[in-house]
Amino acid sequence: MLQIELWKRVVIWGLVALGLLLALPNAFYTRVETSNDARTALETGASAGGLEEQAGLWPSFLPSGLVNLGLDLRGGAHLLAEVQVSDVYETRIKAMWPEVLTLLREERGRIGTFRLQESDAADELRIRLNEKPDMAAEAAALVRGLSRPVVSLTGAGASDIEVTVEGADVVIRLSEAERLAMDQRTVAQALEIIRRRIDEVGTREPTIQRQGADRILIQVPGIGSAAELKEIIGTTAQLTFQPVVTRTTNGDMPPGPGNELLPSMDEEGVFYILEQAAVVTGEELVDAQPAFDQNGRPAVNFRFDPTGARRFGNYTAENIGSPFAIVLDNEVISAPVIQSHIPGGSGIITGNFTVEESTNLAVLLRAGALPAGLEFLEERTIGPELGADSIEAGKIACIVAGVAVLVFMFLSYGTFGVFANIALLVNVGLIFGLLSLIGATLTLPGIAGIVLTIGMAVDANVLVFERIREETKTARGPARAIELGYEKAMSAIIDANITTFITAVILYVMGSGPVRGFAITLGLGILTSVFTAFFVTRLLVAMWFERRRPKTLEV
Amino acid sequence: MRLRLVPQDTNWDFFKRSKLWLGISAVMVVVALGSFLMQGLNYGIDFRGGTTIRTESPTPVDVGAYRDAVAPLGLGDITITEVFDPGFADDQNVAMIRIQAQDGEEAVSPEVVQQVEDALATFAPDIRFVSVESVGPKVSGELIQTAVIAVVLAIGAVLIYIWLRFEWQFALGAVAALVHDVVLTIGIFSELQIRFDLAIIAALLTIVGYSLNDTVVVFDRVRENLRKYKQTPLKEVLNRSINETLSRTMMTSVTTLIALIALFVLGGDVIRGFVFAMIWGVIVGTYSSIFVASALLLRLGVKRDWTKPDNTTGNQFANIDA
Numbered sequence: 001m002l003q004i005e006l007w008k009r010v011v012i013w014g015l016v017a018l019g020l021l022l023a024l025p026n027a028f029y030t031r032v033e034t035s036n037d038a039r040t041a042l043e044t045g046a047s048a049g050g051l052e053e054q055a056g057l058w059p060s061f062l063p064s065g066l067v068n069l070g071l072d073l074r075g076g077a078h079l080l081a082e083v084q085v086s087d088v089y090e091t092r093i094k095a096m097w098p099e100v101l102t103l104l105r106e107e108r109g110r111i112g113t114f115r116l117q118e119s120d121a122a123d124e125l126r127i128r129l130n131e132k133p134d135m136a137a138e139a140a141a142l143v144r145g146l147s148r149p150v151v152s153l154t155g156a157g158a159s160d161i162e163v164t165v166e167g168a169d170v171v172i173r174l175s176e177a178e179r180l181a182m183d184q185r186t187v188a189q190a191l192e193i194i195r196r197r198i199d200e201v202g203t204r205e206p207t208i209q210r211q212g213a214d215r216i217l218i219q220v221p222g223i224g225s226a227a228e229l230k231e232i233i234g235t236t237a238q239l240t241f242q243p244v245v246t247r248t249t250n251g252d253m254p255p256g257p258g259n260e261l262l263p264s265m266d267e268e269g270v271f272y273i274l275e276q277a278a279v280v281t282g283e284e285l286v287d288a289q290p291a292f293d294q295n296g297r298p299a300v301n302f303r304f305d306p307t308g309a310r311r312f313g314n315y316t317a318e319n320i321g322s323p324f325a326i327v328l329d330n331e332v333i334s335a336p337v338i339q340s341h342i343p344g345g346s347g348i349i350t351g352n353f354t355v356e357e358s359t360n361l362a363v364l365l366r367a368g369a370l371p372a373g374l375e376f377l378e379e380r381t382i383g384p385e386l387g388a389d390s391i392e393a394g395k396i397a398c399i400v401a402g403v404a405v406l407v408f409m410f411l412s413y414g415t416f417g418v419f420a421n422i423a424l425l426v427n428v429g430l431i432f433g434l435l436s437l438i439g440a441t442l443t444l445p446g447i448a449g450i451v452l453t454i455g456m457a458v459d460a461n462v463l464v465f466e467r468i469r470e471e472t473k474t475a476r477g478p479a480r481a482i483e484l485g486y487e488k489a490m491s492a493i494i495d496a497n498i499t500t501f502i503t504a505v506i507l508y509v510m511g512s513g514p515v516r517g518f519a520i521t522l523g524l525g526i527l528t529s530v531f532t533a534f535f536v537t538r539l540l541v542a543m544w545f546e547r548r549r550p551k552t553l554e555v
Numbered sequence: 556m557r558l559r560l561v562p563q564d565t566n567w568d569f570f571k572r573s574k575l576w577l578g579i580s581a582v583m584v585v586v587a588l589g590s591f592l593m594q595g596l597n598y599g600i601d602f603r604g605g606t607t608i609r610t611e612s613p614t615p616v617d618v619g620a621y622r623d624a625v626a627p628l629g630l631g632d633i634t635i636t637e638v639f640d641p642g643f644a645d646d647q648n649v650a651m652i653r654i655q656a657q658d659g660e661e662a663v664s665p666e667v668v669q670q671v672e673d674a675l676a677t678f679a680p681d682i683r684f685v686s687v688e689s690v691g692p693k694v695s696g697e698l699i700q701t702a703v704i705a706v707v708l709a710i711g712a713v714l715i716y717i718w719l720r721f722e723w724q725f726a727l728g729a730v731a732a733l734v735h736d737v738v739l740t741i742g743i744f745s746e747l748q749i750r751f752d753l754a755i756i757a758a759l760l761t762i763v764g765y766s767l768n769d770t771v772v773v774f775d776r777v778r779e780n781l782r783k784y785k786q787t788p789l790k791e792v793l794n795r796s797i798n799e800t801l802s803r804t805m806m807t808s809v810t811t812l813i814a815l816i817a818l819f820v821l822g823g824d825v826i827r828g829f830v831f832a833m834i835w836g837v838i839v840g841t842y843s844s845i846f847v848a849s850a851l852l853l854r855l856g857v858k859r860d861w862t863k864p865d866n867t868t869g870n871q872f873a874n875i876d877a
Contacts (some may be wrong), residue, residue: 393822456765
């Protein structure tokens with residue numbers, strides 16, 4: 001056991017050196033961070049003065065991976081948003097109305113007159129046949145002809161709508177398969193839009209990830225508050241262009257079926273009744289830029305994609321002289337009267353904007369509106385001072401804990417204690433090296449995990465040393481005692497560490513945020529401490545033994 | 556001269572009063588459960604929803620005045636506590652304000668937070684809000700559920716592992732000790748009304764891991780000695796095993812405690828509750844691996860006849876002592 005082959009020694013020292021090298025950048029955190037930032041900036045083509053110099057702060061041949069600091073250490077904002085996927089159902093089903101209307105109008109001779117009913121459920125279309133109720137089945141069959149296959153992996157073969165007959169009513173609803181497919185699309189789209197908006201602001205290393213079926217976790221370090229973050233994301237439901245039915249000052253006026261009542265953005269007490277089915281939506285926008293109108297007031301220029309442009313062109317051609325509304329966030333920004341046919345698919349939004357507002361609006365439009373509303377289930381803001389305090393406290397605690405354990409181990413085991421101590425230092429280095437390598441996030445509980453590991457890492461060594469002590473009483477000679485010590489302590493070390501590792505894994509899988517950070521450091525700590533006890537300490541003991549050849553052991 | 560926590564060759568009888576110790580443990584578990592049922596836990600916002608605001612100000616915290624400033628807003632139950640920490644600077648006065656989840660709100664309401672901040676800022680202009688955390692009732696409900704599942708899963712997984720590596724009596728003894736440790740930890744949080752949040756669940760799971768670590772080391776030696784001393788009564792074998800591993804048990808507990816105490820004193824107030832749970836868990840875990848797990852194992856008995864061909868029952872995965 002004490003004969004360790006040369007190649008093994010080389011591998012062990014190599015791994016230790018590699019781990020420590022990977023951990024090295026963390027010792028010069030700010031310097032490496034500045035250098036990394038400058039490098040990224042240079043790669044993306046920035047050429048501000050001093051960037052080269054900053055990039056040179058850290059030599060490029062050294063690894064530059066850093067441990068990410070969690071929000072609780074760096075400060076920043078954390079949001080857990082739930083995408084209101086059912087918002088989209090309503091828009092989707094309401095958008096079918098013009099199509100259904102055209103279809104049924106053509107068949108009026110057969111099915112008689114019909115009317116869209118007010119419905120309790122928002123996500124259905126209920127059409128009543130007034131003259132010939134018995135033709136409902138016929139009408140339903142016609143509407144069914146409008147259905148399309150669902151585009152998704154799981155819902156293959158299903159159609160997107162379900163048409164049922166309830167007395168004289170034809171009811172159109174979205175099918176389950178279509179809803180699921182839409183949920184998927186809505187969340188994916190929301191995720192993408194949130195990502196783009198946050199990227200546009202240019203904050204460092206945001207975490208934007210999907211959680212569960214309809215939730216999105218957003219973490220942005222370094223931002224002032226969760227409220228600020230929410231502003232960037234925007235909770236905009238939709239940007240739409242809708243035909244105006246009428247303008248009113250009565251906020252309680254019933255809008256009538258197929259219509260909705262929305263307030264004006266800048267005129268207090270003014271409301272618009274709009275047709276619910278939008279002519280074009282923000283999804284069809286390809287570009288938006290801040291601009292000025294002919295009177296020199298801030299405005300936003302926009303351009304539609306080909307489909308949007310065609311629809312917008314047709315609509316403006318047919319409705320010259322009537323107003324249409326630009327609706328953002330369920331508020332009417334403006335309701336200009338269509339002066340002429342607008343064929344090119346571009347236009348201008350005017351309103352009572354300041355320059356800043358028009359710029360923001362352009363950004364918002366460019367990034368695309370969120371497909372559905374967001375409800376925030378969790379908001380956390382951690383100030384940078386608190387994070388800095390926590391890091392400082394954690395650092396001091398780590399050092400004090402480390403030194404205390406080192407002294408204690410030395411007092412207890414003498415020379416062997418020194419070996420265990422070297423292994424302990426290597427251990428902490430390796431944890432940081434691994435954290436940097438896998439790009440894990442260090443949180444405050446994560447620091448606690450490291451401190452705990454400092455305490456527990458010596459356990460494997462203690463098990464071995466105690467065993468060696470015992471074996472010296474019976475074994476023939478020190479070499480044999482050391483060998484037996486390692487041999488017999490093995491199963492206890494493995495069992496003890498596997499059980500702890502199991503709990504770390506469960507914690508990682510079930511936990512979130514800071515708790516997960518704890519699970520990571522605890523789990524890595526177990527791996528590294530077993531590695532150091534079995535290989536590093538043993539190698540040290542072997543090397544010492546070869547040199548000294550002691551006749552008796554004092555452990 | 557070496558530092559030794561326990562004399563070199565101990566031969567203490569750990570089972571002389573094993574009934575008494577088991578009795579004490581049973582009573583403590585009952586007290587802990589009673590406390591949990593009677594006064595419950597002081598749940599943090601992670602588990603019951605609501606908002607906590609951490610304030611910092613150069614002027615001393617006046618809890619009464621803060622309360623007066625916030626009371627007119629009518630936000631229901633508001634808890635204001637001053638936070639002390641040796642690491643704070645002289646002009647660093649920290650308070651924690653907790654606002655309950657507002658009725659009928661599924662999500663968190665930033666308006667409420669803003670109102671409270673404004674109210675406090677009028678009273679103390681130099682106040683800063685270093686952290687604001689809100690959790691909606693929807694999420695907090697799920698977090699409780701996940702936490703309970705996590706703890707149960709951890710205990711279950713460990714039960715299976717020990718059962719595979721040892722025998723079922725060992726697994727039962729170890730898990731009894733685990734449950735004992737977890738219950739006592741929850742009990743002390745209930746008794747002292749320390750804030751119980753998500754991080755404490757992490758601490759609970761760590762305690763599960765640690766307590767097990769300790770128990771497994773003792774059991775490993777028991778397994779070894781059972782093979783070595785086939786004729787010796789189980790009680791003596793257990794006692795011998797505990798005595799032999801005692802030095803290691805103490806060493807590891809003490810080094811871990813040293814590290815944890817350093818963190819408790821110097822690590823700042825944010826994780827003090829978390830560290831407290833772990834310190835308590837290490838102490839209770841060390842005690843329970845001897846006085847609960849082993850004592851229970853003694854009562855359950857272990858199959859001793861290793862000469863029969865089916866003697867590998869339950870420990871067919873145990874032969875990795877390479």
